[in-house]
Amino acid sequence: MTISFALRPARPEDCKDIAKLFLISSDGLAEYIWSGLAEPGADLAEVGAKRYAREGVPFSYEKCLLAVSGEKVLGMLHSFAMPPRAEDDNEEDPVLRPYAELEDAGSLYVSAIALYPEYRGHGIGTLLLAAADEEARRQDLPRVSLICFEMNEGAMRLYRRFGYRELDRRALVPHPCLHYDEGDAVLLAKEAEVYLRSETDASAPVNQARSSNSAARGG
DSSP states (O other), X not given: OOBOOEEEEOOXXXXXHHHHHHHHHTTTHHHHHHHTTSOTTOOXXXXXXXXXXXXXXXXXXGGEEEEEETTEEEEEEEEEEOOXXXXXXXXXXXXXHHHHHTOOTTSEEEEEEEEOGGGTTSXXXXXXXXXXXXXXXXXXXXXXXXXXXXXXXHHHHHHHHTTOEEEEEEEOXXXXXXXXXXXXXXXXXXXXXXXXXXXXXXXXXXXXXXXXOOOOOXX
């Protein structure tokens, strides 16, 4: 089966889908972060939706590109230019510290790339990854970076096939929210490439055997 889809910028009304996809992509990190901001028993997707409804901040719907079929959201890419961290800006939370130490300043950081499970395996993730390269070139950034759990072997294979190479790694700090309790968080990066893709290409039916669900830092 093929799926016809298009890529479009996210809108405020997409924030609930964005939050749900972040919960999928982050392998527990978004759950960890958002549960610390919410009352016990709160709907974390609602918490995340409120965060991504903000404007003018990195973790905003404004930084999201959605894959859609009609009005149905299939998946998303969230990315932003990673600024340098001040020398005295140290992450105090031990669970989050490894990811802060792996930030690649000056790159386009892919914080999340995810698809709803039923839409994987149709080339949508591949096109979203290509869109990250295009966004880096648009912002005149030399490379694209992301962080992936070493134990997320499927995502690691996909990123390596797409040209990402390891730059650094840190041992993860286990927590009940995280989907993995061993291995490293790995910083991967690649030079931004130019893809000769017209606007109509995104909406053409595709049937490629790649999809993506990254283990990246939640917002």
